[in-house]
Amino acid sequence: MESELSRIGVSIPVDLLSRFDEIMHQTGYSSRSEGIRDSIKSYIKYYEWVCEVKGERVGIISVIYNPSQHGISEKFSSIKYSYPEILISTSSIYISEREILEVIILQGNAEEIKLFNENIMAQKGVKYVRLSTIELTND
Template sequence: MEKKLMRIGISLPKELLNKFDKTLMKRGYSSRSEGIRDAIRTYNQHYEWMQQIRGKRAATISVVYDCSKKGVSSTLANIQHEYTDLINSSVRFHINPDSCFEVVILQGEGEKIIEIAEKILSLKGVKHSRLTTISEEKIGKST
């Protein structure tokens, strides 16, 4: 069966595209298109994984963001204030004058943890965000 390919156009900062091209070369991709397809598949798989998170969870959300952009830090703080019932702790430090690294530690219902993670991830100025969760039933078990 023949797959119909769709052509799209995107705009990227030069530095991001250069870094992507270097990564593609190192990983042996035959084209940018194949690398972008793979990145989109990975993004979709991650989203599907997040949608399956249910029940009581312990979690961390790590965030790298541009703290020099007006409003990013205050918006991040406002989001966290909406979820004080989930957040046990957070720590932030400056990586450099323009970038902050923050880790938020949470415990509660998986659906609410996903909600806050998606709000943080979608913030303009967030460079990287990673959610890690474990179900509470696994916390006390050793393998």
């Protein structure tokens, strides 16, 4: 059972909210609030999953970001240089004038991979980040 409701005010870019509203309509949500609640629940479940990842892993981070965001390239480079022991490979492609898709492959301790991921997520201009991991086995 959910606890009592709290009202909040959130600033969201118009194009993002419009796209969200389209999806809510297509999927049959009765209200924007219901869709936002489900989105928050999904984010919490994903975050909890990431927090449970332990041990030696291979990590794949998919990032979409705006290359014209001031300083983002330098910040990404700085993050990558801060983790030389786990960074295996990166690949980037322009998917539009304002979006680059970067795939980052890491190998090492799950805690370090999660820190790397959180540093990328925190950058202004990042539109999407998804971490997937695979447990390393001795088979």
